[in-house]
Amino acid sequence: MERNNHKLGTCINDALRIFIYCMAKILKVALMIERSREYGRGLLRGIADYADKYGPWAFYWCEDLFYRKSDKSKLPMLLKKWQIDGIIMRENEQAEKIIKMGIHTVIAPYTTKKYPGTAKIFVDCNAVGAMGAEYLIDRGYKNLAFCGFTEMQWSQERGEGFAKRAAKSGIETHIYKLPSEKARYTWDAEQTFMIKWLKSLPKPVGIMACNDDRSQQLLEVCKLAALRVPQDVAILGVGNDEMICKFSAPQLSSIARNHEVAGFEAAEILHKLMTGKKTSHKEAVVKPTHVITRQSTDFLAIEDADIIKAVNFISKNADQMIQVQDVLENVGSSRRMLEQKFRTELKRSILDEITRIRTDKIAKMLIESTLSITQIALAMGFSSDAHISRYFSSNKHITPLQYRKMFGQIF
Template sequence: MNHQVAIVMSEVFLRRLIPSLTPFVHRQQDYRILSIHRPLEELERLLGELQPNGLITEWLPQTTEAILTLNRGIPTVIVDTDYGYPGVLSVDVDDWAVGREAAQTFLRSGYRSFACLGNGMPYSDQRIEGFQAALTNQAAFAIHTETGFERAQYGESFVRPSAAFERWLAQLPKPVAIFAVHDPLGRFLCGVCHQLGLQVPEEVAVIGANNDELVCGLTYPMLSSVAIPWGTLGATVGEAMQRFVSGEQLDCSKPRLIPPSGVVLRHSANHFAVDDPLLRRAMSFLSERLQDPINVGTMCDELNVARRTVERKFKEHYRCTPWEMLCQLRVTQAKRLLVETNHSVALISQLCGFNDPERMAVVFKRLIGEPPTHYRKFYAAAMSP
């Protein structure tokens, strides 16, 4: 039997989910797309005409509640919210973990002054809470909320900065590491820094969230961002809808939370944004040779520098040894491959320079708190309604 499923969401969100929803077409899910930005009267009429067997919708304030009211009784999955609705399954990103990823990346880069730029949405507060919880008690920390983005389309960048925001940004102790709770806010922040004559990332390092290629790649400088495994999220939604329309009863008492898959470093925040040329050369060497069986001695020989000098500089700026930094870089790459590919742990250990699954498991558990196999299983479990 062919099941007709209405998808009511923005073009941005649809673009994220399409690759992982497409396989469900072969399992007789026939999708009908409606823009969530249509007037509610139009959505009511069109959904009434479609009479879908199931509904997948994005969460937007007020709009989502209205859509649910119009379509009571239809199996429904809401994407990108941890709000609970009776009989409706919510699938969301773990926003606290998103904030933690950003903070941990900044901490590894040696920053001591931190800030968050929020937009007042519920996920914004959660991401900021996660970020702050990951900081040490000694870290300087500031928060600013900039409104107005709720009236802008996701891909547009016409929001003008408030005078309060400009004052806040100018007064932050530099260099400062700022987490913008989503990519358009990160792009906005980079633009305001340019207007105020602040150098990114030398004075202001910026990490956004969602890792939207269209936003990150078209921002100057290109925007670093916390990566969301949209494929995992989309597959979770598709599988849940498949079970819904097949007549299964799902546990909708709590949301399915999908953890982020690390930070993608681009020009707006990276380990190379340091004044010391030796540290820049060392970090470039480590980053470019992750897959090779290198060690600190190899690096010192090729850069023609004294090992004690390099280790002292790493301790002063990054608060770790060069070897610890290499392990962190390799584990970050391994996390992404575990989530985004079906590669075996043995192959991933080779691709990340460990060359031995047992060795990778030891380092991975020391830094992440669990072995690679458990980390991957956690993502797999998150996909299972």
């Protein structure tokens, strides 16, 4: 009897959950985000993950309509017809009209234009630029350059972040500037100018491009100029769009960002707006997470053979609890001499380099894998979660779990 009552109670609970689900209002969300680039695809993955957990949502795709000129003016009318509850969109010429309709909006701007009353997806471009400079400096580059689009605010901000970080290390940044209005829109004309600029730079040089599209253009111009990548020119892009980076020869290194996390946060903000819940947090931030090293930067801009051998040994054995003595034995050098070389060339000690490379490897595993903290600790030679947490926190000033929540993919 008791067992039957338990079964009956379970059935009633299941039926109640189904009833509540069916009675829940299905929120209608319009999406105007490009699917042709990793930035847009990453945001969309995060939005989909949120809707899957806290929906149901019905999605209406507006991207294709927007890019057909004949349909642009129809967007406000269609949104009204569909009775849209909210919209997540990239900045576009119809943005103000859509916002005036009173639809709850999360916008991802690419200009400095203000959109009062909306939530936004903000890209921390200064942090992106700073990470690019630090990465190239860590690889030994004393000559740095930035190549972007002069007329784009987000590109300027990345260049500023790059130059500011380079200046901290006493390095001047060579900034690429478009020659004229005419050449700006004629790629053939700009290539000639870019070749002259590249040839004028001191070598070897590490160049950060404002995005992956620009890095691909730089790569092609280097070929035309008979400059070797990465031996003469190292190229680093932004966005980690594999359809660009992996289909280039050599493959392009790029700064990865937390697109999915930002998309998830944007959806969370929109959900609160659509359901009338108060929220003081109206900004989802896209942050740089780490650099994906591929062939275009797989080079140490260092002449000293002992340092190259030491850094390569550390990188190869980063998952081991290696000590300074292990490095000295591999290189065959005295500690005093190798320490002096490290501090002169890399501005850090041998132990600092071991710590930097190991910490970066842990960070990469936290972001890219589904391994637990315990599994990562064991894989990296630590005895416990507490041990790896102390090690990681002392260098990144954040715990491994906090780091994963902030930058990791949503699995």
